[in-house]
């Protein structure tokens with residue numbers, strides 16, 4: 001939802017008495033803030049009372065606004081989204097310093113209401129605070145999924161994915177050379193397949209009966225419940241995120257929408273992981289993250305195990321998809337970069353296909 005719509009919605013729902021009350025609370029908070037010890041001062045982007053910089057962020061590409069501000073205020077500055085102060089980091093170096101060198105000190109970030117529900121209150125490596133849970137689950141994801149040995153074990157899945165993508169792209173350019181092509185469809189389908197093979201041991205070949213929903217879902221519907229819906233939910237804005245002192249005001253429709261997404265995701269994960277647990281109990285072993293986690297045998301509850309398996313599904317299917325899409329978009333806009341990339345690949349691979357071994361040889 002656009003920020004202006006949220007504010008409009010807010011103003012419509014809460015007439016003058018609430019706004020006067022909110023203003024009072026805001027002024028009190030300001031007074032309290034003045035008397036507390038201050039952090040080192042940062043450049044502040046000027047905004048409006050109460051809503052801060054929200055109106056300046058109303059377009060759908062806030063990164064462009066952040067970049068414009070960086071030209072004026074430098075690589076680190078602060079803005080106000082309603083009552084919350086947000087520090088914006090604008091260069092790779094400062095982002096790396098915050099996310100790697102000083103990770104423990106920023107890890108306790110506050111999540112939006114939607115993310116709090118969808119992540120089962122930080123029960124994912126990527127959103128967890130730096131604590132024992134983070135240390136253990138990060139170790140799991142490195143040894144069972146992302147680390148060099150795990151990546152070696154999954155190599156054949158990635159090779160199959162690349163072969164399928166290339167085959168589809170070739171046949172399309174041969175059959176419809178002049179027609180625009182939607183890369184997303186191919187990447188989305190293949191990356192979801194890769195995610196399922198790596199996490200559960202195999203792609204979905206037939207619809208799955210989800211007991212808790214009392215229905216059978218196709219692979220496409222499962223993709224929607226596990227990946228698309230939660231991501232749409234994650235960027236849903238609840239105006240109470242900007243005004244935490246008004247969190248007591250109910251926002252039932254959004255709350256119910258996000259809870260429905262969470263419950264459907266939970267039900268589908270339970271069905272998928274349940275199938276694999278039965279397989280493992282029958283003695284059939286596959287090369288997968290669920291097999292790895294079961295052999296570790298230390299995850300405390302069914303819900304925690306299902307969250308740990310869902311996490312790489314969403315990261316493989318979506319994060320990698322949008323990164324690839326962004327790279328293709330940038331390449332598509334720039335003919336000279338396409339030519340340069342083609343020449344670089346040709347100089348390393350000749351007329352052979354690119355393999356993972358070639359990647360480190362590319363300039």
Ligand code: HEM
Nearest residue numbers: 099125126127138141145146311312315316319320323324
């Ligand atoms: C090209 C694809 C990817 C990109 C660009 C990417 C980018 C990122 C970024 C920027 C972060 C830091 C986020 C933050 O702290 O707010 C992150 C964290 C993380 N990513 Fe990815 N990611 C990609 C693929 C994946 C995949 C496939 C997985 C599969 C398991 C994954 C798992 C994680 C985990 C577990 C974390 C949290 C690490 C920690 O807390 O120490 N990512 N990723």
